[in-house]
Amino acid sequence: MKTLYVIAGPTASGKTSFAVCLAQKLKTEILSADSRQIFKEMNIGVARPTQQELDCVPHHFIAEWNVGQTSNAARYEKEALCRIDTLFQKHESLVLCGGSGLYIDALLKGIDFMPDISLEVRNEVQRLYKERGLAFMQNVLKEKDREYFALVDIQNPRRVLRALEVCFESGKPFSSFRKQANAERSFETKVFGLKRARAELVERIDKRVGQMLEEGLLAEAESLIPLKHLQALNTVGYKELFDYFDKKTSLNDAVELIKIHTRQYAKRQMTWFNKTENLIWLDLSKEQSMDYWIERILSVD
């Protein structure tokens, strides 16, 4: 059976170079599972693999989408699944590497079918929310979908509005689509998480932010100012610099915030992957050669 090796873990844990080594060993290709590296417009700030790494091993879902297009976990699942099928025709194994937990889950377990949301419905929901507030939307949801209302994080506008969009679009309760079914996959998956001691991760994050700045993050962010209203640009490393360009913060403060927000992001990723089923943690704080870790991965069955 074909095997998909998944390399997950928090940001700055060293996934990229690790995956390159693994893929070289397996003589195969890498699929990225990163909701930001997937965009063409973003490079330095999202820690895209280096040109050298990209030349070494073919990568997929790096710099493929446009920030303006609809992008979400469902689209990723669909496209990635399709690509995986194609690639398995010439490889026995593949490497999936990334830190976007939802994207990885969508690919591994599937994501329930939901109707596409028309622009009219989306705008209507947004309008209602802006005009009437969250409490009102909660009540509408309670009426439209009592079951989901009882489950959702009712304080989170994102969740409430999304459910309502689906309700309005389909005329059916959101929960009628939410089967949480586990999709069948034609390949086997082996899931690994890279972790490091907290202090070490913090050090790596700070260092990497410094490097990004040296590589020209400031100029990259500045060039993206025209796109800053897009969700894709609501990203650590860019949003803080937009505030700097708007003169809302000093450059120093912006940089400090990037470090802080990156740490917080890493923590959320740890929380997510900690509950990922069948994930095996590899603690890279332990000084071991790359070969040691690769051997470990290949010996898991």
Next chain:
RNA sequence: GGUCUCUUGACCGAGUGGCUAGGUGCCGGUCUGCAAAACCGUUUACUCCGGUUCGAAUCCGGAAGAGACCU
């Protein structure tokens, strides 16, 4: 040396006699379609010493530290 002002939690910052300020960070968590997003929970406060008062971060006196001005 003198006069005046200030001193709140890791940080910012309200309060000015009894009622959890708030924000940020830290720590922990949530999660089926914007997910590097969005959201939730938690967290050694009132510089120190006396006094007044049933009760003081809040009033009075003193000390220490910081700042402004004067000689």
